[in-house]
Amino acid sequence: MGFWGIEVKPKKKVVPFASPSAQGRLRITQAILGPGSSTEKAILQCFTNPERSVYLCVLTPDKTDSCSLELEFDEDDNVTFSVIGSRSIHLSGYFLTDDGES
Amino acid sequence: MGFWGIEVKPKKKVVPFASPSAQGRLRITQAILGPGSSTEKAILQCFTNPERSVYLCVLTPDKTDSCSLELEFDEDDNVTFSVIGSRSIHLSGYFLTDDGES
Amino acid sequence: MGFWGIEVKPKKKVVPFASPSAQGRLRITQAILGPGSSTEKAILQCFTNPERSVYLCVLTPDKTDSCSLELEFDEDDNVTFSVIGSRSIHLSGYFLTDDGES
Amino acid sequence: MGFWGIEVKPKKKVVPFASPSAQGRLRITQAILGPGSSTEKAILQCFTNPERSVYLCVLTPDKTDSCSLELEFDEDDNVTFSVIGSRSIHLSGYFLTDDGES
Amino acid sequence: MGFWGIEVKPKKKVVPFASPSAQGRLRITQAILGPGSSTEKAILQCFTNPERSVYLCVLTPDKTDSCSLELEFDEDDNVTFSVIGSRSIHLSGYFLTDDGES
Numbered sequence: 156m157g158f159w160g161i162e163v164k165p166k167k168k169v170v171p172f173a174s175p176s177a178q179g180r181l182r183i184t185q186a187i188l189g190p191g192s193s194t195e196k197a198i199l200q201c202f203t204n205p206e207r208s209v210y211l212c213v214l215t216p217d218k219t220d221s222c223s224l225e226l227e228f229d230e231d232d233n234v235t236f237s238v239i240g241s242r243s244i245h246l247s248g249y250f251l252t253d254d255g256e257s
Numbered sequence: 258m259g260f261w262g263i264e265v266k267p268k269k270k271v272v273p274f275a276s277p278s279a280q281g282r283l284r285i286t287q288a289i290l291g292p293g294s295s296t297e298k299a300i301l302q303c304f305t306n307p308e309r310s311v312y313l314c315v316l317t318p319d320k321t322d323s324c325s326l327e328l329e330f331d332e333d334d335n336v337t338f339s340v341i342g343s344r345s346i347h348l349s350g351y352f353l354t355d356d357g358e359s
Numbered sequence: 360m361g362f363w364g365i366e367v368k369p370k371k372k373v374v375p376f377a378s379p380s381a382q383g384r385l386r387i388t389q390a391i392l393g394p395g396s397s398t399e400k401a402i403l404q405c406f407t408n409p410e411r412s413v414y415l416c417v418l419t420p421d422k423t424d425s426c427s428l429e430l431e432f433d434e435d436d437n438v439t440f441s442v443i444g445s446r447s448i449h450l451s452g453y454f455l456t457d458d459g460e461s
Numbered sequence: 462m463g464f465w466g467i468e469v470k471p472k473k474k475v476v477p478f479a480s481p482s483a484q485g486r487l488r489i490t491q492a493i494l495g496p497g498s499s500t501e502k503a504i505l506q507c508f509t510n511p512e513r514s515v516y517l518c519v520l521t522p523d524k525t526d527s528c529s530l531e532l533e534f535d536e537d538d539n540v541t542f543s544v545i546g547s548r549s550i551h552l553s554g555y556f557l558t559d560d561g562e563s
Numbered sequence: 564m565g566f567w568g569i570e571v572k573p574k575k576k577v578v579p580f581a582s583p584s585a586q587g588r589l590r591i592t593q594a595i596l597g598p599g600s601s602t603e604k605a606i607l608q609c610f611t612n613p614e615r616s617v618y619l620c621v622l623t624p625d626k627t628d629s630c631s632l633e634l635e636f637d638e639d640d641n642v643t644f645s646v647i648g649s650r651s652i653h654l655s656g657y658f659l660t661d662d663g664e665s
Contacts, residue, residue, distance in 0.1 A: 157282065157329050157330050157331035157333075157334050158303070158305065158328065158329070158330050158331075158334045158336060160303065160305065160311035161311070162311065180361065180456070184326070184327035184328065185313060185314070185326060185327070185328070187300075187311075187312040187313065187314060187315055188315070189312065196424075198391075201362070201364060201451070203362065203364065209364035209365070209366060209391075209449045209450075209451055210391040210393065210449040211364075211389060211391065211449075211451055212389065212391060212425050213391055213392070213424040213425050215421075215424070217317075219424070219425075220298075220315040220317070220321070221314050221315050221321075221324060222425060222427075223324075223325055223326070223327065223427055224388070224389060224427070225327070225386075225388035225389070225427065225429070225452075226362065226388065226389070226451060226452075226453065227361050227362070227453040228361050228362050228453075229361035229362075232361050232362045234362055245311045245312040246311075247303070247311055247313055247328060248327075248328075249328065249329040249330075252282070259486065259533050259534050259535035259537075259538050260507070260509065260532065260533070260534050260535075260538045260540060262507065262509065262515035263515070264515060286530070286531035286532065287517060287518065287530060287531070287532070289504075289515075289516040289517065289518060289519055290519070291516065319521075322502075322519040322521070322525070323518050323519050323525075323528060325528075325529055325530070325531065327531070347515045347516040347517075348515075349507070349515055349517055349532060350531075350532075351532065351533040351534075354486070384565065384660070400628075402595075405566070405568060405655070407566065407568065413568035413569070413570060413595075413653045413654075413655055414595040414597065414653040415568075415593060415595065415653075415655055416593065416595065416629050417595055417596070417628040417629050419625075419628070423628070423629075426629060426631075427631055428592070428593060428631070429590075429592035429593070429631065429633070429656075430566065430592065430593070430655060430656075430657065431565050431566065431657040432565050432566050432657075433565035433566075436565050436566045438566055463588065463635050463636050463637035463640050464609070464611065464634065464635065464636050464637075464640045464642055466609060466611065466617035466619075467617070468617060488633075490632070490633035490634065491619060491620065491632060491633070491634070493606075493617075493618040493619065493620060493621055494621070495618065523623075526604075526621040526623070526627070527620050527621050527627075527630060529630075529631055529632070529633065531633070551617045551618040551619075552617075553609070553617055553619055553634060554633075554634075555634065555635040555636075558588070
């Protein structure tokens, strides 16, 4: 499995390693604002535990519709993603290969 | 083969590994809006199966004419690209080398 | 430990390797403006010794809310981060793996 | 040889591996608009053969004066670069090392 | 030594490998406009010999205060940096590790 992509919808908590085929070290490289008419900012937030979070990107409709990222996660990092705002954020990336294999 | 480049035209589905010389792990790094006068946004969409897609980039004529990407695909990922909008998107990138060879 | 993220608050000096689990070579890849209403610029500054500093990024509220970075630090670099301005900066990144392990 | 840089002037075709010391896999990472007063867009175009080309970046004077790229070329790719527009484009990058050596 | 950072002041020529601890292959990843009130553009220029130069980035006060780069230099490249304009440019990056060591 090379490519990885998910949609983080508002008011949902998303775990990046949810799919059974999601294994290894994940690199997330792009965030795109999902469809919708709200002009409100959408912020991607990453919780490393229930009380502690850090912002990963800010998307502003019609101004910053996409944002390149460079983030890597291990399966045991136990992070969750959520969106602050009313539009979804589409994330894409890929699983890193070990020693040139995928 | 190092360099890789294709044009994704509106209303066409494009498979990244179409050419016989397209082998190995492909890294796509840039999207550029093709020529045209429409000022409508062009969105690059990636289908991982017929019902499930994720947005990969959004280009806005005269505002965001290009977008850097970092995406990797294996031949067995079976993805297809298409454009939402009326202008084409030019994609470029390269095939990753195994152990320093191309 | 893969993912790394901290908040650099105004008037605080932050050491990147403060947590006991923070070990190895750290790669910082994203800076995001924290919440707040001030429209003043926030500049991330890195001190390599008490008299010598270099700017690492400039964030402007509602214009440049995020900035991608590519910085690497060793534990013995002994740098400290601080913010010029009145809003915090959220930094994220990851620890580099040795030989494919995390 | 690490660093690589050339200027692609309007109405000229440029071959990236022209210099005798230009050997190995070349990575191009930045495009900058050259000096001049024309406000016309400058597009960097890459020909993989005389009839087939793809856009690599679009620069707009006073709006997008520079653009980061991530492109890799092998000597046997036989590509040529040209500019659509009336200002030159300065390209920079470096030769990739084999196995950690430069 | 991991982190590397310098300030390129107007009318000064700067050699990237000036410090005795500056050894190995240097990767420069970020340029930031230094403090000042001039609204004039600042261009980072790289001389590969006294007559030949290429632009590496263009910074525009209050519009493009920072620019990400990806440039690599070997000690024997013998390049010098200078700024066209009246404000300084802060450069940051790091020394590449050989085989996972720093």
